Amino acid sequence: LLEHWEARVLAHADVEEEGLYPELAGDNPSQIKIMHRLQRDHDLLRKLAKQIKLALKNEEMNHEVLVKFYTMIEVDDLHNEDEEAWVASKEKG
Numbered sequence: 001l002l003e004h005w006e007a008r009v010l011a012h013a014d015v016e017e018e019g020l021y022p023e024l025a026g027d028n029p030s031q032i033k034i035m036h037r038l039q040r041d042h043d044l045l046r047k048l049a050k051q052i053k054l055a056l057k058n059e060e061m062n063h064e065v066l067v068k069f070y071t072m073i074e075v076d077d078l079h080n081e082d083e084e085a086w087v088a089s090k091e092k093g
Helices: 002-025 029-058 063-092
Strands: none
Touching: 002 029, 002 063, 029 063
């Protein structure tokens, strides 16, 4: 499961931060603020993944690790809603 998050979700986040987000934000301060919020979501997902990896290195799956995975799902869901709203607002003009 952690490999999926790293290979799919976090790798996708890296691509967004390198291309899509700067393109959408441009030089507009309000858009840059949105971009930074979305990047913060990515940072939180990366931190959670790092904590999970460390926990799994030291012991088997436990309740704390499961809670972190569920937290990643929730953060990602909220992030996706915000990201879709941002893209839609940019498409409207």
